[in-house]
Amino acid sequence: MHTYIIRRILISIPLLFGLLTINFFLIHAAPGDPTDIFYNPDMDPEARENIRRIYGLDQPLGVQYLKYIQGVVLKFEFGYSIAKKRPVKDEILEALPNTIQLSALALLLELSLGIGIGILAAVKQQSTFDNAIRVTSLTFYSMPSFYLGLVLLFLFAGGVSATHWFPASGMVDIVRHESMSTLGRLGDRAIHIFLPSLTLGIGAAAGISRYMRGELLEVIRQDYMRTARAKGLTERVVVFKHGLRNALMPIITIMGLSLPFLFSGAVIVEQVFGWPGMGRVAVDAAFQRDYSMFLAVNLIFGAMVVVGNLVADILYAMVDPRVRLS
Amino acid sequence: MILGLFGLLVGLAGWHAGTLWDTLAHTLEKLFGANVPYTLRDLDFLVSTLFLLGMLAALVLYSGLSCQRIRQADRTAQGPERQWSIVKRQFLKNRLAVAGALIILALYLVAFLCPFLAPYDPVEQGDRVQERLLSPSAEHLLGTDRFARDVFSRIIYGSRISLLVGFLAMGLAVTLGTAVGAVAGYYGGWVDSVIMRFVDMMLSFPTLILIITVIALWRNQSIWIIITLIGLMSWMGVARLVRGQFMALKEREFFQAARALGAGTGRLIFQHLLPNSLTPIIVSATLRVGNTILLEASLSYLGLGVQPPTPSWGNIVYDTKGNLFTEWWMPLAAGMAIVITVVGYNLLGDGLRDALDPRLRE
Numbered sequence: 001m002h003t004y005i006i007r008r009i010l011i012s013i014p015l016l017f018g019l020l021t022i023n024f025f026l027i028h029a030a031p032g033d034p035t036d037i038f039y040n041p042d043m044d045p046e047a048r049e050n051i052r053r054i055y056g057l058d059q060p061l062g063v064q065y066l067k068y069i070q071g072v073v074l075k076f077e078f079g080y081s082i083a084k085k086r087p088v089k090d091e092i093l094e095a096l097p098n099t100i101q102l103s104a105l106a107l108l109l110e111l112s113l114g115i116g117i118g119i120l121a122a123v124k125q126q127s128t129f130d131n132a133i134r135v136t137s138l139t140f141y142s143m144p145s146f147y148l149g150l151v152l153l154f155l156f157a158g159g160v161s162a163t164h165w166f167p168a169s170g171m172v173d174i175v176r177h178e179s180m181s182t183l184g185r186l187g188d189r190a191i192h193i194f195l196p197s198l199t200l201g202i203g204a205a206a207g208i209s210r211y212m213r214g215e216l217l218e219v220i221r222q223d224y225m226r227t228a229r230a231k232g233l234t235e236r237v238v239v240f241k242h243g244l245r246n247a248l249m250p251i252i253t254i255m256g257l258s259l260p261f262l263f264s265g266a267v268i269v270e271q272v273f274g275w276p277g278m279g280r281v282a283v284d285a286a287f288q289r290d291y292s293m294f295l296a297v298n299l300i301f302g303a304m305v306v307v308g309n310l311v312a313d314i315l316y317a318m319v320d321p322r323v324r325l326s
Numbered sequence: 327m328i329l330g331l332f333g334l335l336v337g338l339a340g341w342h343a344g345t346l347w348d349t350l351a352h353t354l355e356k357l358f359g360a361n362v363p364y365t366l367r368d369l370d371f372l373v374s375t376l377f378l379l380g381m382l383a384a385l386v387l388y389s390g391l392s393c394q395r396i397r398q399a400d401r402t403a404q405g406p407e408r409q410w411s412i413v414k415r416q417f418l419k420n421r422l423a424v425a426g427a428l429i430i431l432a433l434y435l436v437a438f439l440c441p442f443l444a445p446y447d448p449v450e451q452g453d454r455v456q457e458r459l460l461s462p463s464a465e466h467l468l469g470t471d472r473f474a475r476d477v478f479s480r481i482i483y484g485s486r487i488s489l490l491v492g493f494l495a496m497g498l499a500v501t502l503g504t505a506v507g508a509v510a511g512y513y514g515g516w517v518d519s520v521i522m523r524f525v526d527m528m529l530s531f532p533t534l535i536l537i538i539t540v541i542a543l544w545r546n547q548s549i550w551i552i553i554t555l556i557g558l559m560s561w562m563g564v565a566r567l568v569r570g571q572f573m574a575l576k577e578r579e580f581f582q583a584a585r586a587l588g589a590g591t592g593r594l595i596f597q598h599l600l601p602n603s604l605t606p607i608i609v610s611a612t613l614r615v616g617n618t619i620l621l622e623a624s625l626s627y628l629g630l631g632v633q634p635p636t637p638s639w640g641n642i643v644y645d646t647k648g649n650l651f652t653e654w655w656m657p658l659a660a661g662m663a664i665v666i667t668v669v670g671y672n673l674l675g676d677g678l679r680d681a682l683d684p685r686l687r688e
Contacts, residue, residue, distance in 0.1 A: 026539075026540075026543075027543060030544055031544065134422075138669060138673065138676075142616060142665055142672050143661075143664075143665050143668075144620050144623045144627070144640075144661065144664055144665075145624070146623075146624065146627045146643065146661075147643070147658075147661035147662075147664065147665060150643070150647065150650055150661065151658065151661075153650060154650055154651065154654050158651050159651045159654050260530065260531075260532045260533070261533075263532055263535075264532050264533055264534035264535060265534075267534055267535065267538075268534075268624050268627065268628070271627070271628060282535055282538065283628055285542075286538045286539065286628075287542065289543070294539055294542075294543075297535065298539060301532040302531070302532065305530045305531070305532055306530060309530060
C-alpha cells in the first residue's frame with residue numbers, strides 16, 4: 001500500500017514536469033509576444049527590442065526554458081506578470097487560497113446534497129418523489145453554471161428588492177470588513193461565500209445524485225442485501241451499513257475525476273460573482289495576453305488535477321479491499 | 327446501415343455549416359462576383375422553404391409507404407419482432423424520453439424555420455436612442471438589447487449556432503474517440519497501454535482552462551476553431567467506452583469464429599465489432615451534445631466564443647449580463663433556452679440508454 005502511494009507520487013513528478021514543458025512551448029509557439037501590450041505604432045523598434053531584452057525574451061528559446069525551469073524548481077519563482085506588474089508568485093498566492101475556499105465548500109455541499117438526495121431517490125424508487133427529484137436534478141445538471149449563478153444573483157442579491165439578502169460580488173465587504181468584530185467578520189465572509197459555493201455545488205450535486213441513485217439501485221438488487229434483510233436487520237441498517245458502503249466506491253472515483261471540473265467550473269462562477277480567485281486570474285491573463293501568468297495558471301490547475309486523481313485513487317484503494325495493488 | 331447513418335450525419339453537418347450566414351455570403355460571392363442580387367435573408371428564406379417542402383414530401387412518402395406495408399402485412403404472416411421495433415416500443419413507453427425527443431425535434435424545427443419564426447432580423451440595429459433596452463411588449467416579445475436589436479429573434483437564430491457547435495463538436499469527438507478506442511481495443515497489448523496512458527493524460531487537462539488559453543493565445547475566435555477545440559477535448563470518454571466494448575466483444579464466439587474463418591482486420595472491425603458497439607456510442611454521443619453546448623455557452627459567457635453580431639445564446643447572456651438587475655428577462659431567457667435544449671438532449675440520451683438496455687425489459 002505504501003509502495004503504491006510512493007510510486008504514484010514519483011510518477012506524478014515527471015507528469016508535472018511534462019505539463020510544464022508542454023505549456024511552455026505551447027505558449028511560446030503562439031503568435032505575438034508578451035510585450036505586445038506595450039506596442040504603439042509610433043514606437044521606435046529599438047525601444048521594443050529593449051523591452052524584450054529587459055524581460056529576457058530575446059534569448060534563444062532553450063535558454064529561456066532552462067532559466068524558467070531553474071526558477072521554478074530551485075527558487076519557486078514563476079516569473080513576472082507584465083500586465084499586472086507584480087511577480088506571478090504574489091498574484092497566485094493571493095488568489096489560490098480564495099479558490100480553494102470556494103471549491104472546498106462547494107465540494108462539501110455537493111457531496112452532502114448529492115449523496116443524500118441520491119439515497120433518498122433510490123430508496124423511494126418509482127414514487128412521485130423519485131420522479132420529481134430526477135427531473136429537478138436533471139434540470140440542475142443541464143444548467144450552465146453561469147446561468148444558475150445569474151438566477152441566484154437575481155433572486156437573492158438585488159434583482160428583486162424584497163429579497164436583497166446576499167451581496168452580489170466580492171469576498172468581503174471592502175468598506176466595513178476591517179471594522180467588524182470577529183464574529184461579524186465570520187458572518188461577512190459567510191454571506192459572501194454562500195451564493196457562489198451554492199452555484200458551484202448544486203450542479204455537481206445533481207450529477208452525483210444521478211449516479212448515486214443508479215449505483216444504490218444496482219446494489220439494492222444484490223443477493224447480500226436480501227440476506228441482510230432476511231437476518232432481520234432494520235431497513236436503515238441494511239441500506240446504510242451494507243448498501244451504502246458498496247455504492248459509495250464508484251462515487252469516490254467520480255469525485256476524484258470530477259476535481260478538474262470543479263476547478264474549471266470555478267472559473268465561470270468566479271466571473272459571475274466577482275470572486276477574486278484563480279479563475280479570474282486565468283481569464284484576466286487570457287485577455288491581457290499575460291504569458292507568464294498563463295504558464296503558472298496552467299501549471300497550478302494541472303497540478304491540482306494530478307493531485308486530485310492521486311487522492312481519488314488512494315482513497316479508492318483504501319476503501320475497497322478487493323483492489324490489489326501490486 | 328452504418329453507411330446510411332454516416333450519410334445522415336454528414337448531411338446534417340453540411341446543412342448546419344451551409345446555413346451559417348458567412349458561408350452563405352461566401353458562396354454568393356463566388357457565384358455572382360461582386361454584384362449579389364439577393365440578400366442573405368432571401369437565401370435564408372429559400373433554404374427554409376425548401377426544407378418545409380422537403381418535409382411535407384417526406385411525410386407524404388412515409389404515409390404512402392406505411393399504407394403499402396400495412397397492405398402487405400395483411401397478406402404475409404408476422405415474422406419475429408425485429409430488434410429496432412422492440413427498442414422503439416420500449417422508448418415510447420418512457421414518457422420523459424419521448425418528451426426529450428420532442429424537445430429536440432422542436433429545436434431542430436425552430437433552427438430550420440428561423441426566418442419564418444423570427445419577427446425581426448437578428449443583427450439589424452434599430453434606432454439606438456429611442457429603441458434600446460425596451461421591455462417586453464407586443465412588438466418585441468423579449469424587448470430589445472442595448473443596440474436596439476430584437477432579443478427574441480436573436481434567441482431564435484442563436485439556436486443555429488448552438489446546434490451547429492453541439493452537433494459538429496460531438497461528431498468530431500465521437501469519430502476521434504471511436505477510432506482511438508477501436509485501435510486500442512482491437513490490438514490490445516502494448517498499443518492499448520500506450521493509448522490508454524495518453525487518454526489518461528488528456529483527461530487530466532482542465533478543459534476550460536486549456537480552451538481559454540488556446541483561444542486567447544492564437545486570437546482566433548472563429549466558430550470552426552471553437553468546434554475543433556471542444557471536439558478535441560471531448561473524445562476521451564468515447565475512446566474508453568469503445569475500447570471496453572471491443573475488448574469484451576473480442577471474447578465472444580461470433581468474433582472468434584469470424585477470425586478463425588480468416589476475416590481480415592477491416593472486415594472484423596467494421597462488420598463485427600463496430601455494429602455491436604454502436605448502442606453505447608449512440609447514447610454517449612447524445613449525452614455529449616449536451617455537454618458541448620454547455621461548454622460553448624460557457625466560452626461565450628467569458629467573451630471567448632462566437633463574436634457578435636452573430637447571435638449565440640451564450641453571446642446574448644454575455645452582452646446583457648450587465649443589465650441583470652434591471653432588464654433581467656434578456657440573460658435569463660437566453661439561459662433558459664440553453665437549459666431546455668440540454669435537458670432535452672439529456673432526457674433523450676437517458677431514454678435511449680434505458681430503451682437499449684436489455685436488462686430493463688419486461
